[in-house]
Amino acid sequence: MTEYRGVLICSEALQGSLAAISWELLGIGRKLANDLGEELYAFLPGRGVQPLAQELVAGGADKVFVADDPRIEYYQTDSYTALMDGLCRQLSPQIVLMGQTSLGRDLAPRLAFRQGTGVAMDCVELSIDLQDRSLLQTRPVYGGNALAVLKTETKPQVATIRPKSMTEAQRDTSRRGEVISIPVNVPPGGVNFVKKVTEEVEGVKLEDAEIISSSPGGGAWGGTRPVCDSGWLPAQLQIGLTGKMVSPNLYLVVAASGSSQHMAGCSGARNIVAINKDPEANVFKYARFGVVADYRQLLPPLTEKCKELLSG
Amino acid sequence: MDIIVCVKQVPDPETPPASFRIDPGTNKVIPAQGIAPVISTFDELAVEAALRIKDKHGGKVTAMTLGPESARDVLKHAMAMGADEGIHLLDAAFGDGDGWATAYALAQAIKKVGRYDLVLCGRQAADWDAGQVGLGIAEFLNLPSVTPIKKVEVSDGKLGVERLVADGFEVLEVSPPALLTVSNELGEPRYPTLRGIMMAARKQVTTWNAQDIGVEASQVGARGARTKLLRLFIPIRESKCEIVEGEDVVDAATKLALRLRESKII
Numbered sequence A: 001m002t003e004y005r006g007v008l009i010c011s012e013a014l015q016g017s018l019a020a021i022s023w024e025l026l027g028i029g030r031k032l033a034n035d036l037g038e039e040l041y042a043f044l045p046g047r048g049v050q051p052l053a054q055e056l057v058a059g060g061a062d063k064v065f066v067a068d069d070p071r072i073e074y075y076q077t078d079s080y081t082a083l084m085d086g087l088c089r090q091l092s093p094q095i096v097l098m099g100q101t102s103l104g105r106d107l108a109p110r111l112a113f114r115q116g117t118g119v120a121m122d123c124v125e126l127s128i129d130l131q132d133r134s135l136l137q138t139r140p141v142y143g144g145n146a147l148a149v150l151k152t153e154t155k156p157q158v159a160t161i162r163p164k165s166m167t168e169a170q171r172d173t174s175r176r177g178e179v180i181s182i183p184v185n186v187p188p189g190g191v192n193f194v195k196k197v198t199e200e201v202e203g204v205k206l207e208d209a210e211i212i213s214s215s216p217g218g219g220a221w222g223g224t225r226p227v228c229d230s231g232w233l234p235a236q237l238q239i240g241l242t243g244k245m246v247s248p249n250l251y252l253v254v255a256a257s258g259s260s261q262h263m264a265g266c267s268g269a270r271n272i273v274a275i276n277k278d279p280e281a282n283v284f285k286y287a288r289f290g291v292v293a294d295y296r297q298l299l300p301p302l303t304e305k306c307k308e309l310l311s312g
Numbered sequence B: 001m002d003i004i005v006c007v008k009q010v011p012d013p014e015t016p017p018a019s020f021r022i023d024p025g026t027n028k029v030i031p032a033q034g035i036a037p038v039i040s041t042f043d044e045l046a047v048e049a050a051l052r053i054k055d056k057h058g059g060k061v062t063a064m065t066l067g068p069e070s071a072r073d074v075l076k077h078a079m080a081m082g083a084d085e086g087i088h089l090l091d092a093a094f095g096d097g098d099g100w101a102t103a104y105a106l107a108q109a110i111k112k113v114g115r116y117d118l119v120l121c122g123r124q125a126a127d128w129d130a131g132q133v134g135l136g137i138a139e140f141l142n143l144p145s146v147t148p149i150k151k152v153e154v155s156d157g158k159l160g161v162e163r164l165v166a167d168g169f170e171v172l173e174v175s176p177p178a179l180l181t182v183s184n185e186l187g188e189p190r191y192p193t194l195r196g197i198m199m200a201a202r203k204q205v206t207t208w209n210a211q212d213i214g215v216e217a218s219q220v221g222a223r224g225a226r227t228k229l230l231r232l233f234i235p236i237r238e239s240k241c242e243i244v245e246g247e248d249v250v251d252a253a254t255k256l257a258l259r260l261r262e263s264k265i266i
């Protein structure tokens, strides 16, 4: 029988650096590996990513497996699943973690099913059950109305983590680790990449913004699904379970009901201020401050007073 | 192009959170009084995507569901929208499965259908929000897959697909048979027409049990599940919202601004 040991994370790079999700994966991955007393492995796929391997070591990885190849610059199901499947066969990790990102949403289920095991998506808490050393996975379900605690009874135990739900690893350049290059075979598949269309919205990136408003004003702008579906805002600015996960200092929620699916995207916001004409609106359950009013009447004097306070 | 669309019945995801209840004894959601279950939002969009292809290129659209007796309603809904047939996987053995067990049963049923060029699913079900069954079906059937998509078009026997990513979308060319999962960026689903509803009411749906699709009871449902649910609960949210009031709207706005400043939020 195979002995499954260690934690394997699938890291992601973004414009020449490790993506924020990679630091979260390192943070939780290192913690789980320590709790088990085992090693943390990191997989680093992409084009020109080799220089980032030392960053993963600095973030806590004991071994980094690098697949640096122009053919895998963009995530692609067949090649990435084959690479991760190969690594899982080689390492037999007990736990495999990815981000709940474009990559992880697609790769985690495919990999898990190829490995003959189950997967828990979009986890917000992971811990080791000290009795049987297996992974306990907590994830929001029913749009965030409930939490489920799950245990996968087959190995490896595969999970994705919700962005901004885990503590990022600290960078420590004195850490030592091994960097191993792995060969890339791109299997012939039924999906051909034609092109990528970038639809970046001008201004501050939603995920990095300190102030977000669901109505035009200062800071970045984001909204609910109906607002994006109807074309008032571009789809990239949808906040929520199936949109962006944000963690601003202030989220001004204007005329949004506070559905659990929307609020799932801003649980990391430090201050939520709600404006809604309905005193029973669910959004007030999440807010620190609220005003029951028609936003069309409230926003102009609010904007004016804020400007006055900020300039004075 | 022959298309199979997998659809799931879920508690209405727009149920007000105040009516959302869980039975801690069974780890199950207690259906909210007077709120009927619905076809999962993204699955309805998968039906829409299939019908758009059918409108242009012809072919057959088959809706398939795994679920209890009541799940027949979502097949009827898909048929009222314009799907040609419905297949209901109905067996006590299918109950309480995880993504693995459900994907396995659906994949076996799709194999039994035999002829298809495309399988469509919603990007995730509105109850468990996992988004793994579609990909699981693709893995069991060894199909190429793309998830989640906002557009699919057929030309020269190939599928032109737009896949959503964080900062835009990717344009991909996919060879059928393939599996795609559909997101809300596709656009609004059509409403069933009166004629559609009447036709759907007259049509039979096909019902298959575990034996019909050649699976053992131990491979599906709770017994086939790889991932076990230990606990389902409603997180306690301490509501501590300070409602700012004023003599009129302008006064309320002024007070809110002052409170935000005092609390060092702005």
Ligand SMILES: Cc1cc2nc3c(=O)[nH]c(=O)nc-3n(C[C@H](O)[C@H](O)[C@H](O)COP(=O)(O)OP(=O)(O)OC[C@H]3O[C@@H](n4cnc5c(N)ncnc54)[C@H](O)[C@@H]3O)c2cc1C
Binding pocket: A143, A223, A224, A225, A226, A227, A238, A239, A240, A241, A242, A243, A244, A254, A255, A256, A257, A258, A259, A260, A261, A262, A265, A275, A276, A277, A278, A281, A293, A294, A295, A296, B013, B014, B041, B124, B125, B126, B129
């Ligand atoms: C699986 C799934 C995933 C989903 N993912 C997401 C997601 O990622 N993001 C998301 O946002 N939604 C998502 N949804 C949809 C979600 O369930 C809600 O339908 C949506 O968030 C509601 O948006 P809303 O609050 O803008 O609209 P509504 O529910 O229509 O609410 C409008 C609110 O505005 C208030 N209002 C109206 N006019 C005024 C006025 N003049 N002044 C003050 N207040 C006013 C009303 O009182 C009401 O509270 C998802 C749903 C499902 C099923």
